Structure formats: structure tokens, C-alpha cells
Amino acid sequence: MSDPAVEVKLEVKQASKEVKESENVAEKYSAMTVSKNSEMNMGDLSSAFSAVPTHKPVKKQIQFVEDKQEFSRFPTKAGRRSLSRSISQSSTDSYGSAASYTDSSDDETSPRDKTQVNSKGSSDFCVKNIKQAEFGRREIEIAEQDMTALISLRKRAQSEKPLAGAKIVGCTHITAQTAVLIETLVALGAQCRWTACNIYSTQNEVAAALSETGVAVFAWKGESEDDFWWCIDRCVNNEGWQPNMILDDGGDLTHWMYKKYPNVFKKIRGIVEESVTGVHRLYQLSKAGKLCVPAMNVNDSVTKQKFDNLYCCRESILDGLKRTTDVMFGGKQVVICGYGEVGKGCCAALKALGSVVSITEIDPICALQACMDGFRVVKLNEVIRQVDVIITCTGNKNVVTRDQLDRMKNGSIVCNMGHSNTEIDVASLRTPELTWERVRSQVDHVIWPDGKRVILLAEGRLLNLSCSTVPTFVLSITATTQALALIELYNAPEGRYKQDVYLLPKKMDEYVASLHLTTFDAHLTELSDDQAKYLGLNKNGPFKPNYYRY
């Protein structure tokens, strides 16, 4: 605080985060910060402004939860994107990445109008600025450090090239982490063409670095709706190159191929889909009998689920609160609403720092678990006057109501780790008698007429996506699973996978986990033949029945 330079730097970084997250941003407040920040640093102006035109989709997002979107409908970009992201956490880019520093490029012409050539003379790509390649390469190298699973996969499979002949079109966030995935696929023999699944999330220099090495990337930060579909089309539609695999996040690429290139679509050997939304659309397509290729549901693999929920939240809850409020946790009274995987993670982290944690639950089984783990189970109303921090993770709506906010004590913190932005009744706070004051990006003071303030984080959106980062290690789990799913689908003998949506075989899940064990220098014990026979298992797995929940 005492050092203004540091303060400004912090603000700038957060502002750029805000830009990425801004699809969710509801109201004028984001615009306010943007202008405030841009006064401090003109260089960031261009990126900051892209936040402005995007406040509206919130309503749409809520609607989407209710009226299930169909595959054949052409959904508006912004609304669905934010839904898919808010649920599938690891599909999002890493917000803390320093990559946004290159956004200060003054070049305002659209990449579509610019012809660029990489050092090898190829021009089959479309990115913001190919000159940023070197920067991007460094980002990718940093990411590689924490994605050892993919690197060891490269080593293990490089000699046999299990993806030789595979032509993969991909549509994911383009970040340093996905770049590691893409380069792994290339190392395994695949040819890749890539586009972004989100109009804001692309890291331009990473896209440049990929293009420089020969992967055809069509993506830049701040695409328009029209740009978005143009990129997808350029990615698919390439003379003399017919894709035979799809790696998708959100289902847009699948949708486009299915609609525009039915002939190509029919010849696809497999689709790998990562997000909740995309998987949902695939199931609908399958139900309608229109899915003519096998698809793999990566979202519901055990490892991904555990990492997206329990571990990821356990790591990020403290970080998110600290970055935004600098609060001390020891001895603070915290209420956590909901004791599912997310709630369990939050509780464990807070307890370790000495907070006094209470739980609210509706499900008696989870409530009993909370009791046995040493947390008091209360109703929010009973303790609302005393608590210092409320964290919601129920997946429900209006868990914290205006009535309760009215009774909170001065300076208490309210935030959401759960599902989209429905858990805290933020709308009820938008009344004339309450003053909103933005004190930092993502931090609002809501001031009651009597001077009491409640600190609302990220306007009730997901704290760990808005104010914290997703660890590369978590993304590594997802990326490895995707790579294995591609290999599995590509190499499966005719007939193993029909025209349906599949879950990854248990054995693959176990393989993904085992690839990550090296990070911890963990040594697995091997079953002896005798022991395997006794347990009725194969020595090499799968080790658990399918219903086992770990």
C-alpha cells in the first residue's frame, strides 16, 4: 500500500484479469474500474476497454441453466462461454499468467487483414503478431515445468508415434498450458490446426509461438463474434487437409463441423470433449441419434473431477481471499455454505490456518460428515451476526439473502466458490439506499445507511476464477487426459467404440494419475502375482470397480 508503484502494477494486473473474466461482469462497476485503471496506465487502455461492451450476458447465463441449450441451435457466444467456464474450472486459462504484458501492442488492425509469415515461410495461420513468438516460447517453457506428465508422455510414446497420421482440429483456450498439450500431440505424430474457444482467453504471444513452430493457429485476444466463427472455419476448411480427430471445449467446433461439413464430420474417427456444456450437447446429439462418430467425455473422469473441485478449491480459496482483502485467517469466524467437494476443500484450507469454521448444509449425510470432521453445523441465520467471512459453495441460488446481509457485522466478507453467480443475492443489493464503492478491482464495499460495510468479492462470481489462478498442475491433469483420450480413440480397433459418448476407461484415469506421480517422487507399490490373484485383479489395473468414488 505504501508503495504506489507496486499498487499500480497490482491494479493493472488485476484489471487485465478482469478483462478476461468480464463476460460475467454485470454492471457499470467494471466500467468504472476500467476507466480508473486506465488513468493509471495508459498502456493498458486498449485491453481494458474490451471489457466495456460485454456486461449483458449475465441474464442469459442464468437462463441457460434452465432452458437446456440444444445442439442445433446457434447460441450466442458470450452467454454460453461463461457458463461452460464457470463450471469446468480447469478448462479456463490461468489468470495470473504474465502473458498479458504483450497486449500493449499499438497495432489496431484486425489480424484477418494482415498477412504474416513465420520464419520458415509458412503463412497458414492467423494470430495477432508473429513477432511475439519468442515471448510466447518462454511462457510455454514455464508451463512445461509443471506439466511433467505430458513431457513424460512425449518421451514414452515418441518412438512409436501413436498419433502418426492423425489430423487434429482443436478448439480450446489458447494458453501456455494448451500449447504444451498441442506440442505434445505434434511430438506424438499428429498434425494440428487450432482455434480458440473463447474470444478473450487467447494469449497472443503463445499463439504466435505455436504458429512459429508450424502449428496452424487461428486466434487472437478480443475476437468479434464474426471473427470467432471465421477462425473456426479457417481452421477446418483447408485445401488438401481433412481433419480426422476433434478436440473440443464447449462444443462449438463440433457444432460447426456437424452443420457445415457433414461429409468431413462423418469421417472423423473421434471427438474428445472437455467441458460440461460440450458433453451435454454431445449427449443430446447422441440421444437424437445424430452422433455418427464416437466421442469421449473427459470432463467426468475421476482425476479431473477431484482436481477441479476438492484440490483446486483447497488451494485457491486462501489465495483468492488474500489477494483481494489481505485478511488474516487465524481465529476468524468463517461460515461455509455447503459441504460437498468444494466445501470440503475450503474447510480443510481454512481450518489449517486456524479459522473457526462453521458449516451450513441441507443434506444430513454431508452434515454428519462435517460434524465428524470437527465443524459445527449451523443455520446461517443463527450465526450471521458474528461471522467475519461467508463463503458459498452449494450450487444453489440465493443462499445468502438481503435479509442476512442486512444483519452482518461491519467489515464482514462475502464471497462465492460455488456455481456461477447465483448463490449470493447480489441483485437485492442494488437498491438506492445502499452505496457501492469499488475499493479494488474485484472488491466492492457495500455501505448501509448507518455506515456498516460488507465486503463483496467478485460481485458474487466465482472467487477462484476471478481473483486467483488455476494451478498449471490441475490443467496438466486435464491436458494429459485429453491426449490419452485422443490416442485411445485414434488407435482403438474397429468396433471398440460405437457412435456414442464414452467415459474414459478406468485404466486411463489410473494412467493419468500415475504420470503425475513423478512430480511427487512417489513410488507405486506393485502387486505380486500372488496378491493380484488373491484380490482378483489384474496386476496393472484397473484397481477399483467403476462405482468406487475414492
Place this chain on the structure above:
Amino acid sequence: MLKAAESRRTPQSWDRDREEASGTEETEAQKTDMQIQFNDQKHEFNKRPANIGRRSLSRSISQSSTDSYSSACSGSSEDESSPRDKPQATSKGLSDFCIKNIQQAEFGRREITIAEQEMPALMILTKRAGGEKPLAGAKVMGCTHITPQTAVLMETLSRLGAQCRWAACNIFSTQNAVAAALAEGGISVFAWKGESEDDFWWCIDRCVGAESWQPNMILDDGGDLTYWIQKKYPSIFKKLKGIVEESVTGIYRLYQLSKAGRLCVPAMNVNDSVTKQKFDNLYCCKESVLDGLRRTTDVMFGGKQVVVCGYGEVGKGCCAALKALGTVVNVTEADPICALQACMDGFRVIQLGEVVRQVDMVITCTGNKNVVGREHMDRMKNGCIVCNMGHCSTEIDLVSLRTAELRWERVRPQVDHVIWPDGRRIVLLAEGRLLNLSCSTVPSFVLSITATTQALALIELYSAPEGRYKQDVYLLPKKMDEYVASLHLPTFDAHLTELTDEQGKYLGISKHGPYKPNYYR
């Protein structure tokens, strides 16, 4: 019995008492071999298995079905004549029971009162039923361990309107005083500690009591009673309204019967209910591992190097408890997913062979066999403690320790020093049998979960409308599981939040549950 009560206070007599207990322990030790065999050759429902072998298997898996070992009610009565030859009568003049000594009733009553304190759910269940008697007309025949905790269950069933007759499912586990208190209270109990095989089946048969009293519900633990009625009284069996089975073994036998198409009544599988599974494994082991180690060895935990073999529910419980006391915990795992969980929870994952020279304790909970082999034990350091929290007694390779060059020295009941020729000793607990059953107690609260589930299952089966349950084995509905959990929440003064109508609609679930899909764990 008074002597036993005293023994709780004076350590010397406590030791003597343990010595006595170890008498039965010796007999159990010899059973180990048979037990291993049972695992391989799956026993069938039609075969009449030797009681001892299967009993111990059933016990070691279904933990909460076992009695509480520390309870002071060990039969120290000097009367050696068989209860079968002794006519006895309660103070009300009833004599339809067969137990060791009716005089012990008062003492047993006190035990039951203590257990009631920790089993509030059953009390609440009675209260909620109010004047209603959901089990009015039910004639429940039970075959379970006879302990204060099951006594609380039986008396709850009686209060809910059922008539009960009871036999023991284990020839050693009956607490005579409790049986006496039950008999005095008017429940026909046929059980005493130390029955013979013949006594065992005689008791069950007397319990069925064919002429005067026809049962219409069965509450079973291990499947013996079900087997006996199906074989001996097929006409009664056909008219049953339902069977409630608690143990792994019994469930297995029921499924076989069902597969063979010979199960002509609905049965309820209590063993696999969510709450029971979590309590039997995760929570129960978390509580008892420290207790078991402390009682037997008085070891200090802080800073000790421990290896926990296996990171399933049991392993997770053990690790959490040990970590909380400051031990350095290492984990061995075969399943990479569980191994990754261990890593994320902050435990080193290693192979046993890498660290076996440095560790102070090895705890097995894999469900596997020969996890700790002779080659490991040969390299352990002096004073290393080896024990088992997992499955039966197969995890530690005991056979390999029964060789001529090694000397066994029993230093306390349940504690053996195995001494190598060079003088190095390892401390083996409970001869590789389950530590928490042999050297610790099962908390009443855990048994309360099981008992409540059983009571609810009986009510559900008895009062279900015709046709809801066919001739098959059922799992408890999720809602019942949730109800069992909710009955235990008042113990913690926990206050559940209720969904508003709007929230229920948003989530697409009923306000009153079930709250989770069936596959949710």
C-alpha cells in the same frame, strides 16, 4: 460380575482380566488358517459351514457388528454348568429364555443405560414415532452379537411395538449380563458366552420357537438364522415379510440365494448403506488406530516414522489421525489414483522396501495378502511395531514368522515380541488380526448408525405396501440413509438448513430429500 466391575479400577486385576480374555484369544488365533481358506473357497448358502471359521470372517469385515471388547461384562461367573441344563426364571416368573445367569440382570441394565447415552438416534426414533407403533404385530427374530448396543436396538424395537426373540451370532461375543438384563425385561434371549457349536444351533432353534410363536421378520448378522429357517422351517420362511441383513457374509449368501431363485422374501442390505460404510471405515479407523496402538504398546507418536500400507477409506482415516499427532506418515499404494490423493494430502508415497529400515511402525490396510513379508520384517529395526487395520489376518505374512530361529515372546495380551537370533525384536500386535477389533473398542456411536439403519429397514419392510419390495435383495433408499444421518445430528447440536421452495425448484430436488444422486458418495 462385581469382580469385573472392580477390575475397571485396579490395574492388576485389569491385567488378570486381559489374561482371561486372552484365553479366548488363543483359541481365535488357531482359527486364522481356517479363515484364510474361507476366503478362497467361497462358501455357499446350502453348505453348513463350521461356525468358528466363518464367524471370524464375518466379524473382521463388518466391524460395527462386533462387540465392544473393553466392556467390563466378561463372564467371570464361576458356574460351569451349561445354561441349557439350568431352569431359570425372571422376577416376573417368565422362563422362556436361556442365558448364563439371570441374577446379573441389574448389572447388565447399567451397561445398557451407558450405551443409550451414545445412541441417541434410537431414542429419538422412539420419540418421533410417538404413540404410534409402526412395528405393532411384527414378530422379529434376531441373531446378532448380544451387547449393550444391540440391547438398545432390541428394546427400541419392543417400544415400537415388535415382539422380539434373540440368539447370538457369535459363540464368544455375548455379554452375559446384558443377556440377563434383556431376559429380565421380557425379551426371550438364547445366548451365553462360550457356546459350543451344538449350543449355537440349539439356541437358534429355540429362538425360532415354532409352535407358540411364528416370526414374520428376521434381523440377521452373518446369515445363519436365515439359513436355519430356510432349511428347517420352509413354511415359516415363505411367510416372512422381510429379512434385514447386516454383514458382508450374510449379504453374499443372500445374493447367491437370490441368484438361484430361491429367495422368496424381500431382503434389505444394511451393510452397504452410505452412512454405515463411512462410519465403519473412515471414521471408525480414524478413532481407533491411535487407541489400539496406545493401549498395547504405550508408544509415543510425535515424530515417529510410520508407513501406512494402502490409502483407501481405512488408510485415509489412519493417516489423518496419525498426522494430527505429528507422526511422519508415508503411504504405500498400488492404485495410482489413490496414490495421487495421498500425494495431494501431503504424504510421501513410497514402496515399503525403500523405507523399511527406518520406520517405527507399519500399519497395513490394503485388503490384500502378504503386504508385509518376511523379507521386510528381516530388515526392520529393533522395536518396530507391526499391525493390521485391514482385512482379516492375511496382510502380514505370519506364517513366515513361525520358524525355528525366531523366538516368540508374549509380553502382554495381544502383544508379541518376535525375536531374531541377533536379539533384534519386532512388536507384533494381535498376531496380525485386526488391531481395532482386538485391541481397541468400537465406539457406541458407530454401532448406533448401524442399529438405527437396521431399525428403519425393519420398519420399511414391515410397513411397505404390498408390491413395493419383490423377492430380491434391496439397498436402503437414499432417503433412509439421509434420515439415519439426520437422527444423529442432534448429538452434535447440528442445525440443518432447509431449502426454500424456490431453491428446491432451482436444484430440481425435493425439499425433503433425497439430496444427491444414488452414485454420489
